[in-house]
Amino acid sequence: MSDHGTDAATETFVAHRNLLFTVAYEMLGSAADAEDVLQETWLRWVRVDMDRVRDRRAYLVRITTRQSLNRLRAMKRRREAYVGPWLPEPLLTAPDVALDVELAESVSMALMLVLETLSPTERAVFVLREAFEVGYDEIAAAVGRSPAAVRQIAHRAREHVDARRPRRVVSPSEARAALESFRHAIETRDLRGLLDVLAPEVVLVSDGGGVMQAALRPVTGAEKVARMFLGGLSRLDGVLTGGPTVVNGNPALLVRLDGEIDGVLALRVEDARITGLYYVRNPQKLTRIGSETPLTLR
Template structure:
């Protein structure tokens, strides 16, 4: 159901609905959580309803400001919760259209690797970076959105760009080559072919699992082709034997969906590739992060 679809003037509803993919994308990139992004959009819509849309000259800029401020407030409240998280914390995965990677900048901005880099920024740094580098807002406009002076925002932007550039990994969008790599990876994992699996994994591959303390998952990253290969084959023998596997697109990357015998979604594993090797694996198992994982999200910038 659309937010506010049954109440309020239709002009307000239509304006919000038209911009909803953009507003969700902004909130999600600032928060790394689809559930939190939806909460921010709900709060932002209620604030939007209190205004007269006819008096707003630029609804896009006005709503972007509301969503940014709401997301910043929310981000400051959840940061401590994430510090106390059990095991590895990964962003909540979102199902995206298979052609989402056509906009490479947008695809990279919602990738797991980038979202984890954004997690290392402070709330205001994160907002300034996302709004300027992904959504193309001027630093002057961003200063008004985040309530800082122009000079302060310029300093924040410079610092945030340097921070992200020093940590960002090379991003390669989903492609026919990556699908072939994943097919080999899946066959090797399911058959227990250790050598073939090691051949398809990059030497410095990192596997990160997020169980949130609610289901079993490695509490620390598993690093290196040999260690990851043994880890995955062990998992396949113990857990995956009774599961079905599907291929989907999450965060503009190929992903494996593991389901239990009764059809319940157990794991979403995002796969990051470079050339003919897999460089990163992100397994989200925390049930709290899988509740809406099969809902396809429209992204926009």
Template sequence: MSTPAGAADPFVEHRGLLFTVAYEMLGSAADAEDVLQESWLRWAAVDRDTVRDERAYLVRVVTRQALNHLRSVSRRREDYVGEWLPEPLLTSPDVADDVELAENVSIAMLTVLETLAPTERAVFVLREVFDMPYDEIADAVEKSPASVRQIAHRARDHVAARRPRVQVARSEHEQVVEQLARAVNTGDLQALMDVLAPDVVSVADGGGRVRGAARRPVIGAEKLAKYLMHGVAKYAGRMTLSPILVNGQPGLRMDVDGEIAGVVTVTVENGKVSRIYSIANPEKLEHVDAVMPLSR
């Protein structure tokens, strides 16, 4: 189907969706942009008169390119120094208002998706996030519809066993994040202990480039509070945490001497922080100054 004269190119029209598909599969905005560039070149070369459903066709192209990319970067991530976390994105309130989308693009969920095999991840994303029919997913991943149904079931069970157990209202999430920021900004140890769950787990990604970023998870409120207070003392008067929307969720931007030094997101259970994700690798902080368009 050729594009009518004067009409927006379908690739441009659906770019937000296509970027979101690639990002959901890769957890990296930089890699997602590479996939879109590769997909655009393929789209530019196709005979549009042979394409019946442009949106489905473009999603299929992007999915296949993302799968190829995901397989090629798997070794790179295995050799990564310390914990690997997804690249955080500054997002608009519209993303946060779409509760299902916000949950699925959250750092917590993307971290869970990292534990899926590439094809399982593609099937889960296309079915659970974008509600694509099984036959379209089958075309995208080059499997039979029956096989895709089995993969989808297996992926759902895998994710359900690892995703945050309790979903909380955005207002409660924001309140807990504000408590955490206030405790750290003021250096109030007791306030920090009050907001952390006893079995809290903190995962940091410094990529081996940030001194002081823990290379292994820090577990337990007392141990984590001491670790955080050490950082507060080290950067006394130079570090601030301020609220931002990260991947559709309330999060925190950490600045040191007025320059961004990290992004923090948390999961909340029973009014307390149960898990902290801290991304400080400078290579992963390039998309926190401008809102990124995520859509479905």
């Protein structure tokens, strides 16, 4: 490729980098793997003849999708050996991400966890169609299926996700209010207050990755979840504090033990009560909470 071609390739890649990262992250749930996918995408992109590419953005999304699919299939096997529940890697995001309802929902911990239940191809089709509004023909080219097959996969994946996603998207202010009630109840050791903000069917999922202590199975029910939190605090040798932050476009708590980061607690809120708590303690997944990660759907 000529210097002019290299400059054009670089300029186009940089212009769409945040979009490509978001595509890869939504498919993989891992920032580290998404970065690897972007590196692989770049290496393929610089070998492309720019003059023969009609829609450079679509072409880049196609390469990124294919590389993500390859990695996702390998990751599925890797996760079978993971110790305890697996949660997506939390990303510190700018407050304006929370104002973009579509983006905030698509990268929320709750929805990302639902996407884990899809097959790799279903996940790719769902993400490209629902989050990024990519056309069926373009998705078909990216996943190696016919447009008709992609329509069927998209329908099946949408039904699967709709049955498991929150019934309605809550506003950031509603989520922050529930989070603050939860934080206050924890800090004051208020069992009644904790039970009031937790939905009866609340589920706690904690990810220690075999490195940090965490429940090896999801904990279900307000009473069990409340007593696990308060019981854990009573046995704690140190001061635990939670500071509000924005993770994956949604309100969350950055939890510190004696000033050191212990983990990130994200939540799912429905009808002003918490139905899901997602606590990431695995240190390998806490590398992206020191600085904001730019995300975009466009």
